[in-house]
Amino acid sequence: MPHRKIKKQGKNWRKFWKLGVDGWNTQFFDVNKDGELVANEGNHVYNLNDLAEKYGTPLQITFPFIIEDLLKDLIGYFQAYMKIYGYKGKFFYHYPMKVNQNKEFVLPIISEGGNLEVTSANELWIVKKLWEDEKFNSKIRVLCNGPKTDQYLDLIEELRTKGMNIVPIIESTMEMERISKYKGDIGVRVNLEIKTDTHWDKKFDLFGLSEKDVLDLSKIKNLKIMHYHAGSQMKSQKSILDAIKYAFSIYVKLQKIHPSLDTLDIGGGFGIPYERKNFYTAKSVSSKIVKMLKTLSDKAGVKHPNLAIEWGRYIAAPAQLVIYKVISEKSIPKANASSWYVLDGSFMNDLKDTWAIHQKWHVIPVNNMHNSLKAVWLAGSTCDSDDKYTDGGNYILMPRLHEDKNQFVAVMDTGAYQEGLASHHCLLSAPMKIIVQDSTVKIIRKHETPDTIGKLFGWNGDHK
Numbered sequence: 207m208p209h210r211k212i213k214k215q216g217k218n219w220r221k222f223w224k225l226g227v228d229g230w231n232t233q234f235f236d237v238n239k240d241g242e243l244v245a246n247e248g249n250h251v252y253n254l255n256d257l258a259e260k261y262g263t264p265l266q267i268t269f270p271f272i273i274e275d276l277l278k279d280l281i282g283y284f285q286a287y288m289k290i291y292g293y294k295g296k297f298f299y300h301y302p303m304k305v306n307q308n309k310e311f312v313l314p315i316i317s318e319g320g321n322l323e324v325t326s327a328n329e330l331w332i333v334k335k336l337w338e339d340e341k342f343n344s345k346i347r348v349l350c351n352g353p354k355t356d357q358y359l360d361l362i363e364e365l366r367t368k369g370m371n372i373v374p375i376i377e378s379t380m381e382m383e384r385i386s387k388y389k390g391d392i393g394v395r396v397n398l399e400i401k402t403d404t405h406w407d408k409k410f411d412l413f414g415l416s417e418k419d420v421l422d423l424s425k426i427k428n429l430k431i432m433h434y435h436a437g438s439q440m441k442s443q444k445s446i447l448d449a450i451k452y453a454f455s456i457y458v459k460l461q462k463i464h465p466s467l468d469t470l471d472i473g474g475g476f477g478i479p480y481e482r483k484n485f486y487t488a489k490s491v492s493s494k495i496v497k498m499l500k501t502l503s504d505k506a507g508v509k510h511p512n513l514a515i516e517w518g519r520y521i522a523a524p525a526q527l528v529i530y531k532v533i534s535e536k537s538i539p540k541a542n543a544s545s546w547y548v549l550d551g552s553f554m555n556d557l558k559d560t561w562a563i564h565q566k567w568h569v570i571p572v573n574n575m576h577n578s579l580k581a582v583w584l585a586g587s588t589c590d591s592d593d594k595y596t597d598g599g600n601y602i603l604m605p606r607l608h609e610d611k612n613q614f615v616a617v618m619d620t621g622a623y624q625e626g627l628a629s630h631h632c633l634l635s636a637p638m639k640i641i642v643q644d645s646t647v648k649i650i651r652k653h654e655t656p657d658t659i660g661k662l663f664g665w666n667g668d669h670k
């Protein structure tokens with residue numbers, strides 16, 4: 207069935223493969239005259255098929271210039287709209303490190319003027335190392351979320367005494383006691399009683415204090431930030447705006463009790479158009495946020511709050527993709543797809559959300575992009591029947607296989623969350639990792655050998 211459609215659209219391959227579209231984060235990608243996927247950094251072109259041939263697959267490629275581009279634009283939008291609408295508060299971007307803690311993600315964000323948000327003592331440990339190496343200046347601010355163990359609180363205290371601008375966020379009434387003695391700025395997290403259209407909109411949320419508990423807090427003279435985080439990958443801009451509006455109503459009440467409060471931190475949640483369908487954009491949403499907060503504050507007669515955002519997925523996901531090679535084909539009788547293409551890596555190991563939350567991806571060929579196509583399902587190489595990608599029981603279009611030519615497959619937008627969740631089911635090797643930036647390729651992790659993986663499981667060579 208899909209084949210007829212292809213013939214009609216077949217001329218404009220860039221459009222057909224949904225590349226070069228600004229709102230979809232594919233403005234960095236294109237098809238060359240040989241039908242190969244390329245990435246553009248300014249005027250430099252990276253041929254992804256050549257990289258896959260040269261370094262072998264599975265191959266994970268990170269593009270720090272995409273992080274820099276997206277963040278620069280995002281900060282620019284908010285600052286511009288604040289000027290246009292006469293908004294008096296300041297704007298702060300905080301990168302939530304749990305989205306991707308790799309150096310090649312964190313460092314470009316710092317260099318573009320981003321601040322940080324951490325969720326554990328171990329993430330904060332990395333921040334401490336960066337601080338000690340003088341990788342950032344003291345203007346940066348670090349927000350600390352997540353359950354506060356003694357080790358975590360001690361580290362926060364240590365970094366504050368060393369001069370870091372570090373703000374613990376109170377997540378529960380129990381944390382209140384110890385954090386209330388803290389000498390620096392403090393934040394509090396509110397659990398909004400509001401529905402947002404995300405996978406994570408749970409009826410009972412562990413994180414944060416209820417509105418009542420927040421308003422019952424006795425006066426904290428250094429309370430600076432009211433924070434909430436309402437879920438990830440929000441499907442509509444309405445969800446984002448409704449949450450802000452609701453949170454602002456609490457902010458106004460809280461500000462009366464704690465006059466030091468001057469910042470509203472709206473957490474993460476901005477989505478990615480993984481499916482390349484119509485989607486809201488950062489440019490339009492940032493304008494609406496600033497305008498709405500201005501109107502609401504003026505109406506309530508409060509100072510325009512400083513605005514902090516922690517949109518992690520938005521910045522990190524588009525900056526990475528994974529390339530696999532098709533290693534065999536197997537026909538499927540009676541299904542939406544006619545064949546399985548078996549890949550030399552694993553969805554279950556490398557792209558865990560495929561399995562965990564039925565994540566949909568933009569999956570496209572890396573080469574032979576002009577060839578005749580067929581509808582397939584993709585399978586990973588573990589022996590697990592859950593290791594597959596079918597686009598939700600639909601199909602994926604891929605070129606027909608040629609005996610004398612490799613077929614590479616790219617999964618786009620994989621930069622958020624997948625690496626922290628990755629595993630070694632069936633002891634498959636993780637993808638090799640490279641970074642491309644400024645016309646050069648840097649190897650971060652080689653293909654794992656049987657020996658390196660064995661060591662992860664205690665087989666130290668002598669197998670005793």
Ligand SMILES: *Cc1c(COP(=O)(O)O)cnc(C)c1O
Pocket residue numbers: 302304305323325351435437438439473474475476516517518519520622
């Ligand atoms: C996970 C998380 C984020 C990032 O969410 P995204 O959906 O990736 O933007 C931000 N803030 C907090 C507190 C989080 O837990």
